[in-house]
Amino acid sequence: MKDELEILDELTKGDKWKQFRFLEHQLGVLDTKAHAIVSLDGFLLALTVPFMTIAAPTNLGVKLALLTSSTLVLISAMVSARILCARWATIIVKNGNIEEGLKRIIALRDKKTSFLHFSVCFLIVAFIGYIITLSLHLLF
Secondary structure, eight states, X not given: OOOHHHHHHHHTTTOHHHHHHHHHHHHHHHHHHHHHHHHHHHHHHHHHHHHXXXXXXXXXXXXXXXXXXXXXXXXXXHHHHHHHOOOOHHHXXXXXXXXXXXXXXXXXXXXXXXXXXXXXXXXXXXXXXXXXXXXXXXXX
């Protein structure tokens, strides 16, 4: 079975510049998605703060659900912020030969993809927590 670099080599007919640009584009896509998640996390926290202060729930279960959900949103934002840490692809490639540099870019891309998946999972669980919080608040 071929590894990803061999497939990329076939797709670009061995053009290392095209391979580099392809991988660099994928890193840019991950950064854009992470930026959107950080913005959404900030928006959710901005909406949650007035609810915690103005309409402060009196029920302990509601308070705990709200605190847990807000913590999950913060974790999601921190994981997404980790994706946004810049590491220039040209610096990765210059330290060694081009083949090894492209492999390191693929490894970086895969690591950032994993962080993005974790961030989305935390955000989904936080949404579920907010729904539970709202339901409990309306019931009690």
